[in-house]
Amino acid sequence: MTSDKTLMIVMGTRPEAIKLAPVALAAQRDGRMRVVVVRTSQHRQMLDQMVEAFGLPIAVDLDIMRHDQSLTQVTTAALEGLDRTIAALRPTAVVVQGDTTTTFCGALAAFHHRVPVAHVEAGLRTHDRFQPFPEEVNRRLTAQVTDFHFAPTEGAEANLRREGVPDARIWVTGNTAIDALRITLERAGERAAATGPERRILVTAHRRENHGEPMAEICRALVRLCERFEDVRVRFPVHLSPRVRATVFERLQGHPRIALEEPLGYEAFVLAMSQAHLILSDSGGVQEEAPALGKPVLVLRETTERPEACEAGCAMLVGTNADRIFDEASRLLSDEAWYGQMARAKNPFGDGHAAERIVSVLADALA
Numbered sequence: 604m605t606s607d608k609t610l611m612i613v614m615g616t617r618p619e620a621i622k623l624a625p626v627a628l629a630a631q632r633d634g635r636m637r638v639v640v641v642r643t644s645q646h647r648q649m650l651d652q653m654v655e656a657f658g659l660p661i662a663v664d665l666d667i668m669r670h671d672q673s674l675t676q677v678t679t680a681a682l683e684g685l686d687r688t689i690a691a692l693r694p695t696a697v698v699v700q701g702d703t704t705t706t707f708c709g710a711l712a713a714f715h716h717r718v719p720v721a722h723v724e725a726g727l728r729t730h731d732r733f734q735p736f737p738e739e740v741n742r743r744l745t746a747q748v749t750d751f752h753f754a755p756t757e758g759a760e761a762n763l764r765r766e767g768v769p770d771a772r773i774w775v776t777g778n779t780a781i782d783a784l785r786i787t788l789e790r791a792g793e794r795a796a797a798t799g800p801e802r803r804i805l806v807t808a809h810r811r812e813n814h815g816e817p818m819a820e821i822c823r824a825l826v827r828l829c830e831r832f833e834d835v836r837v838r839f840p841v842h843l844s845p846r847v848r849a850t851v852f853e854r855l856q857g858h859p860r861i862a863l864e865e866p867l868g869y870e871a872f873v874l875a876m877s878q879a880h881l882i883l884s885d886s887g888g889v890q891e892e893a894p895a896l897g898k899p900v901l902v903l904r905e906t907t908e909r910p911e912a913c914e915a916g917c918a919m920l921v922g923t924n925a926d927r928i929f930d931e932a933s934r935l936l937s938d939e940a941w942y943g944q945m946a947r948a949k950n951p952f953g954d955g956h957a958a959e960r961i962v963s964v965l966a967d968a969l970a
């Protein structure tokens with residue numbers, strides 16, 4: 604089917620690609636809109652992995668990433684590039700996801716051209732503009748120019764209503780992260796099962812507010828956990844940020860039971876989560892994915908825009924104090940009943956069909 608309606612999907616980082624890939628694939632299957640994927644390449648290597656994993660058809664690559672880039676540099680390059688791209692492609696609507704600088708710039712550039720904006724994963728809030736930084740402000744600003752607010756949960760919907768977004772512009776869809784997880788697990792099959800007698804702790808940490816001493820505290824906690832529990836093995840794919848790598852490698856490299864690795868491709872990371880006993884992470888996406896896999900997650904942050912995971916009992920905010928991380932992880936490693944309670948908590952982020960709902964709304968509205 605040939606359509607005169609064009610859906611321009613904008614992504615710049617690995618999490619955006621993971622959560623927008625199901626939307627792009629669902630729109631292609633639906634066939635009522637032509638799909639154009641534009642990448643800013645705010646991240647390069649980690650985004651490349653996702654594009655390849657899902658076979659995304661990239662029409663334009665703005666290639667904005669520079670070494671040790673500042674937020675101002677990213678914002679300027681993304682906004683100018685997306686402005687040119689929207690003027691050239693003249694899409695019917697622009698889809699952005701989440702809370703990155705690319706997200707905000709994509710929404711603002713579309714608004715400047717009077718093109719409707721669809722925001723996937725709308726309505727997440729910590730209500731602290733510096734936690735996480737700059738993401739909390741990015742998502743609040745994006746909401747101001749959005750026409751289609753696709754909230755993953757009723758809590759996110761309530762946030763939008765409190766900010767004055769009309770009910771007619773909000774749809775509760777579930778989170779597309781669960782869609783991507785479902786697709787990947789179906790492909791992986793039996794490889795997703797845990798193997799070996801050791802208990803694996805999977806760790807990810809990268810947020811700007813955790814650079815420096817907070818990251819050092821996380822590292823101290825990991826060493827202490829290995830000292831206390833002889834059957835524990837830590838797997839730590841280390842983010843490419845020079846600030847993260849400097850701290851982590853200085854403190855953990857060479858430890859016999861802590862494996863420092865390069866960032867994993869998405870399927871490999873999903874398998875690592877499914878094979879883990881416990882997950883420690885400051886990632887937003889992991890807070891959504893781990894509960895779907897029945898894995899307790901300790902959130903290495905002071906606040907979260909995904910309170911549903913904590914409220915459901917699948918996740919716990921522990922911050923970055925080494926003593927607190929050690930105590931809560933030790934409890935999960937020692938208390939089988941407590942571990943089971945967190946592992947069996949119901950996933951609050953949807954059924955894995957959010958992308959289909961999003962595409963249906965857009966295709967009907969833009970027809």
